[in-house]
Amino acid sequence: MTxxxxxxxxxxxxxxxxxxxxxxxxxxxxxxxxxAGVNPSTVSRALSKPGRVSAxxxxxxxxxxxxxxxxxxxxxRALPTGxxxxxxxxxxxxxxxxxxDIIRGAETTATLRDYTLVLAESAESxxxxxxxxxxxxATVDGLILASPRMDDDDIRALARDKPVVVINREVDGxxxxxxxxxxxxxxxxxxxxxxxxxKVAFVAGPPQSWMSARRWDGVRAACEWSRLDxxxxxxxxxxxxxxxxxxxxxxxxxxxxxxxxxDLLAIGLMQELQAAGVVVPDQISIVGFDxxxxxxxxxxxxxxxxxxxxxxxxxxxxLLLDLLHGTGDPAGTLRVETELVLRGSxxxxxxxx
Amino acid sequence: MTxxxxxxxxxxxxxxxxxxxxxxxxxxxxxxxxxAGVNPSTVSRALSKPGRVSAxxxxxxxxxxxxxxxxxxxxxRALPTGxxxxxxxxxxxxxxxxxxDIIRGAETTATLRDYTLVLAESAESxxxxxxxxxxxxATVDGLILASPRMDDDDIRALARDKPVVVINREVDGxxxxxxxxxxxxxxxxxxxxxxxxxKVAFVAGPPQSWMSARRWDGVRAACEWSRLDxxxxxxxxxxxxxxxxxxxxxxxxxxxxxxxxxDLLAIGLMQELQAAGVVVPDQISIVGFDxxxxxxxxxxxxxxxxxxxxxxxxxxxxLLLDLLHGTGDPAGTLRVETELVLRGSxxxxxxxx
DNA sequence: CAATTTATGGCAACCGGTTGACAAAAGCCT
DNA sequence: AGGCTTTTGTCAACCGGTTGCCATAAATTG
Numbered sequence: 001m002t003x004x005x006x007x008x009x010x011x012x013x014x015x016x017x018x019x020x021x022x023x024x025x026x027x028x029x030x031x032x033x034x035x036a037g038v039n040p041s042t043v044s045r046a047l048s049k050p051g052r053v054s055a056x057x058x059x060x061x062x063x064x065x066x067x068x069x070x071x072x073x074x075x076x077r078a079l080p081t082g083x084x085x086x087x088x089x090x091x092x093x094x095x096x097x098x099x100x101d102i103i104r105g106a107e108t109t110a111t112l113r114d115y116t117l118v119l120a121e122s123a124e125s126x127x128x129x130x131x132x133x134x135x136x137x138a139t140v141d142g143l144i145l146a147s148p149r150m151d152d153d154d155i156r157a158l159a160r161d162k163p164v165v166v167i168n169r170e171v172d173g174x175x176x177x178x179x180x181x182x183x184x185x186x187x188x189x190x191x192x193x194x195x196x197x198x199k200v201a202f203v204a205g206p207p208q209s210w211m212s213a214r215r216w217d218g219v220r221a222a223c224e225w226s227r228l229d230x231x232x233x234x235x236x237x238x239x240x241x242x243x244x245x246x247x248x249x250x251x252x253x254x255x256x257x258x259x260x261x262x263d264l265l266a267i268g269l270m271q272e273l274q275a276a277g278v279v280v281p282d283q284i285s286i287v288g289f290d291x292x293x294x295x296x297x298x299x300x301x302x303x304x305x306x307x308x309x310x311x312x313x314x315x316x317x318x319l320l321l322d323l324l325h326g327t328g329d330p331a332g333t334l335r336v337e338t339e340l341v342l343r344g345s346x347x348x349x350x351x352x353x
Numbered sequence: 354m355t356x357x358x359x360x361x362x363x364x365x366x367x368x369x370x371x372x373x374x375x376x377x378x379x380x381x382x383x384x385x386x387x388x389a390g391v392n393p394s395t396v397s398r399a400l401s402k403p404g405r406v407s408a409x410x411x412x413x414x415x416x417x418x419x420x421x422x423x424x425x426x427x428x429x430r431a432l433p434t435g436x437x438x439x440x441x442x443x444x445x446x447x448x449x450x451x452x453x454d455i456i457r458g459a460e461t462t463a464t465l466r467d468y469t470l471v472l473a474e475s476a477e478s479x480x481x482x483x484x485x486x487x488x489x490x491a492t493v494d495g496l497i498l499a500s501p502r503m504d505d506d507d508i509r510a511l512a513r514d515k516p517v518v519v520i521n522r523e524v525d526g527x528x529x530x531x532x533x534x535x536x537x538x539x540x541x542x543x544x545x546x547x548x549x550x551x552k553v554a555f556v557a558g559p560p561q562s563w564m565s566a567r568r569w570d571g572v573r574a575a576c577e578w579s580r581l582d583x584x585x586x587x588x589x590x591x592x593x594x595x596x597x598x599x600x601x602x603x604x605x606x607x608x609x610x611x612x613x614x615x616d617l618l619a620i621g622l623m624q625e626l627q628a629a630g631v632v633v634p635d636q637i638s639i640v641g642f643d644x645x646x647x648x649x650x651x652x653x654x655x656x657x658x659x660x661x662x663x664x665x666x667x668x669x670x671x672l673l674l675d676l677l678h679g680t681g682d683p684a685g686t687l688r689v690e691t692e693l694v695l696r697g698s699x700x701x702x703x704x705x706x
Numbered sequence: 707c708a709a710t711t712t713a714t715g716g717c718a719a720c721c722g723g724t725t726g727a728c729a730a731a732a733g734c735c736t
Numbered sequence: 737a738g739g740c741t742t743t744t745g746t747c748a749a750c751c752g753g754t755t756g757c758c759a760t761a762a763a764t765t766g
Contacts, residue, residue: 028752039716044754054714074492075431076752080721084428094457097450097646104447107474111485116492119472121460132464139427139439139469267650293450294647297620381722392746397724407744429722433751 027068035064088136105313184305184338189222199229205261243268263288285346300344380421388417441489458666537658537691542575558614596621616641638699653697
């Protein structure tokens, strides 16, 4: 009978109480009201409704607030209003450098506009992603989904609840921020054509990836325009390792130039080919996608179609914030430009010795 | 006189109200109480105080909660208790890959233990960092500071308020998680000695970096032990670019092996040396620190002293969570092991041709 | 100068949980 | 059966802002 007294109820008694650990309680609007000699509601108005109170009481209150170095309690504010000054960002994989810049872009604009960023990852799983998103919805004003893996319908369901912005994918009825691959791809393919390549392989990403499909479309179209052969190869996973595994298929394809779904694949592919004695770019040209961190660490440095990831993050955050504030379109798709970053891994094909 | 009516008060009327945008309000404990035929406070207890209510009412309430698919309102809970099930992570620079793994480690354990991670960056500035920390303190249960730039005193002040865990630095009286450099460094220096090197240069990081000082200490001690000369060089900034700029000093130093404060420096240094025709590792060996993402993209791949960054992040999060739950030491320093990752950028010195 | 509009501050209810105090109910004992 | 301890549920106050409504003071107008 002593058992039910679970001793770990201590777990619920955290040290964080209403006043900080050193004992001095935080100032409230009631304290300010007392000091300034006005009603708490007037304090509330002075602090959040510009122009609602007279200039002199405003000053009175502001001074009192400064003196007590008052800070609003975000929870007390969130409770009646539902506003939290917080938004969520869910990425498929924190390990994937593609998202680093997105995170950074979003974080920067969040801080800039006095919002707080809450981060979660879905570990590339659609269900984890949905769970994380649902959890977040309770505590944030809006949500950014970077390369989401879940259904369009699930996304739309979330978007019915609170503003949602999607990065790297287009979902009908939901505002999206998507790199427009065409410019970058056509530059890349033109560069390859100019260097005498006739047959181009595209190593695709995950079958469910919206972006992979767009890139393949772009490559095929650009190759057609430049009168090059285009062949599509599959990859097991969009990582360095996946790139290594794709090397066999690439060599068998007979292509002299390869575009890969992302830089990770390109790097793995290049490593494996070089290990097999293939000289890049003399015998084969390799072009990646995204221009992630480290793309220029390789030898030769990787030619790639840059997606302005950081810009995507900050544009998405801006869009979301505008949405939250009533400004901004309800559901357009914003396109950001891509461009070819010409480095050493692509170039003129040398005749076999 | 029409001016004071700032039209952008619309900015404060976000669409997020108490019920979701589609109109159906979220279930509350009052709804559950009604369905289950008990008092709201009983519902509250059933849901958060295990063992406080009888098994059958417990079930009754849980069923009702499930039926209404109830979710606690975190703000309503946070208001009286101060508990938020949230902790903050502040990193010096989101762009720096060193922190990627830390973020990931922290995020993973956070999610695992039903906490939410809030992320902020300080852009390498002590004041921004302090501001961000202060802002966060209002909304989180605890804080993790990764490689903080602010004063020890400021950190201790924060720690007096709420639990704080520091990564990559030791602060008296505050629990810290620090990679223990000794093992990794001695392995590295021994390997260099075994390969016939006599003089080792260390390219230091930022002067205010605690970790840079530790690493230099370690290098000096290990070199003494192995009877090697050790010389310390400065860098302008701990980035690839900083590494490039350090190349001149490295060559002038006459050292045949270099350890750098971090991998970024090592990569930049290697790029610059190779561009000048120096062969790595035949003419000079290069060893980095951390084993960041991309350290193996270089040619030759970078030898480096790995810090288990992901582990640091998750250990710090675990420590913090234990602290929050009353378990765990108040203020010990946890050390995690480092190890040498031998790749191609270090090796035997070849005699000059 | 009275009538009316407008600007300003106060009152009180409310957001949705949490928790100490207490009473009713149940279990245990002699 | 009566008295005593232990469970279990209820009451009501509280956390700290927000906001609709109203009353008063001030400004405007004829």
